[in-house]
Amino acid sequence: MKVRGERECKDCGARWSYYETGSVACPSCESLRSVxxxxxxxxxTDAPVELDLSDARAALDDESLRETADRAGEVAREYVRKRGFVDAGELRALDDRYLTAHELRxxxxxxxxxxxxxxxxxxxxLALLRGADAAEPDRPAPDEVPASMRGVRGLAYANAVREYRREMLDWLDEQPxxxxxSVxxxxxxxxxxxxALDGEVDPTDAEALVAAARDASRFLREDDAEALASARERLDRLAE
Known part of the structure; x- marks a missing residue:
């Protein structure tokens, strides 16, 4: 949505940035009367949200794997729901934390x-649970994904790229x-x-789709012709 970033509380006069808090509530007096x-x-489209899986990891000692998965999945689901990629009119890159949170979910x-x-x-x-909220998010390499979980990675990455692509298009609509x-x-x-394949593709193809989306974003943000050529080359190889 399009918003005015600086807000002023009608009750106490405090000012703050909506872009930083993601809320119309006054951080000083908690009044909802602001303008x-x-x-x-x-x-x-972005909101301040942290991915914190420490409680889910701690639950491994006392809960079943399924219960831990439910707990971790809910945290990851809430994180990706709140995340966006346009910050005060600036398009951000598709980051590893968002990707890994999608995959964990x-x-x-x-x-x-x-x-x-x-x-x-x-x-x-468990590898995703350990690595998703690390300082540098970590996930299994393509050749480490179990055959029975290939659809998980493929669908997770496709859904992440779909949301990112949607925001790239919305951002483009605002550009003068x-x-x-075409990319x-x-x-x-x-x-x-x-x-359509429920994500059942080679994990390297899923990685290539993510890389193409990142190349496309760099082209749009920086007018980088080499990034556009790279995106098209990756997509051409996927079509072979």
Missing amino acids: GVDDERRLH HAADAIGRRMDPSDEEEWYF ETRDR LETIGSHLKRVR
């Missing part, structure tokens, strides 16, 4: 549905100059294919 005072409204759902997860499936889920959107249309076609 935007900026002249310009800017597109803003899908992996947690898969573990919850399995009556008896294999050792490989359990390892995969026309920019080439985003091609990404959309690949997303439809992956989602």
